[in-house]
Amino acid sequence: MPSPLEKARLNPDSMKAKILGVARKLFGDYGYNGTTTRMIAGKVGIDISTLYYHWGEKQDLYEALITDINEEIQLEFKEVEKNVKDKPLAERLDIAIDILTDYLFAHPEVSNLILHDSFNKSKPETVPDIKIGDFTSNIAIAMDLAKSRANVSVQTKARILAVWNCVLNFISGESFFRPILDIDRQHYLDTIKETLKFIIVPAFTKEKKEETYGIKP
Amino acid sequence: MPSPLEKARLNPDSMKAKILGVARKLFGDYGYNGTTTRMIAGKVGIDISTLYYHWGEKQDLYEALITDINEEIQLEFKEVEKNVKDKPLAERLDIAIDILTDYLFAHPEVSNLILHDSFNKSKPETVPDIKIGDFTSNIAIAMDLAKSRANVSVQTKARILAVWNCVLNFISGESFFRPILDIDRQHYLDTIKETLKFIIVPAFTKEKKEETYGIKP
């Protein structure tokens, strides 16, 4: 028997799926408290009670949504793993940044939801977290920065999180940062990628060459 | 005649200042919509109408708060500028990271508010933005990465924003990231700094040596 979520994913034209899609964008834009069930229903073009009929409580809808995002990201990471096989580190990082940035740029609500999820304290307790910890380890393995999932050092995890954070902020903060940089959307995407690569690739690839660029021991 | 804000800053024991202080933390934790005037009044230990008496609308309080933060950050940047004078680039970056990370770590609500401000679409229109654009240029000058405020390249701005984003996320996401890294608070602060320095300093100081670490033209 398929879970409610799988059912929704199976038929994208179903009302459940439509609601979930709209909810993703709205929860992403306005956060859990800033989004009302009436906003969602209104944008879908249905009555609130229809929404409640399909998804039950607001919390349940939000939870389904987080689960959905979790699965989607996991797929994206698998895509990365597939593409980086047997490549040297520099190229791996390059590919990973490309794939993940493209994905998030095309689905900015994912980025928004992750940020809300990690930083906002005003959401229901019961809601499952987005599993960033797992993703971090996955990436470490994929980048060949650690031998096994249990072996990822604090340093490595922190560095991956740093990159991850950068990407998320650039995506979610587009409307904020793009005016500062004063460039168009495509140029912005290119700039993000370039910036990430420029900053990250050397740091990770240099690793054992020269550890001290003015850093105290 | 001092503005209401200056008045509040002058006497930290005043009710206005107390309210503002509590509001900073609560708006930081729960965002604009997640924070109610009753929450603020409750935590201060006063009636809501007393809050309205001192600050008027919720919006007005929030605006005052953003202005307050803006000024505080500006002071912090001045502190950086003072400390990096006549130092080589690597050391400048090092000092800047130390000062800003320490400041934000001691005032996490500032970081929270900036993130909410840049990413959340559900706040009143009229509220002034936090002036990240200005800060970016200031840092570029202080780091000697640009000659004049008008001369900061898109690349440089983007790189500074990347670092800035990293710091903010690490601070605001402490409750989220620290369990992932499984370290104590002090160790966390050290790790943030080390990570930032390790990733950022080489990228900025290498600048003209080798531009291509797997980056396509």
Added chain:
DNA sequence: ACTTATATCCATCAATTGATGGAAACAATG
């Protein structure tokens, strides 16, 4: 065609929230 199951809407509730008017307490001034 009749019955049953599914899906949608209308009307409404109780709780929360932003906001205000007015009474009471308090302080300052004459």
Added chain:
DNA sequence: CATTGTTTCCATCAATTGATGGATATAAGT
């Protein structure tokens, strides 16, 4: 003490919001 100005609280409003019961429509099964 009397007067005036400031600060605080109580009571209350109107609007919004999460949520539900019940009527109604649409589709499916027999």
